[in-house]
Amino acid sequence: MYEMRAEPDRTGSLAPTWHVVSKNDSRMSLCGRQLPAPAVKITRIEEDPESTERYCSPCMTAVHTTAG
């Protein structure tokens, strides 16, 4: 199983990037990025076209590849 983990954006934009982490190793995202402890409150993800949140595409690709 996987869960989503928001990484606070460090480039100046307001939007966090959502990475995917494995339940087995929640410190490392599927794209190989080390994420901070979940200090950011995870809110439910909704399909909002106006949302500025972004999803990490390497993570998404990894999920789709693994979850055949």
Ligand SMILES: [Zn+2]
């Ligand atoms: Zn990622």
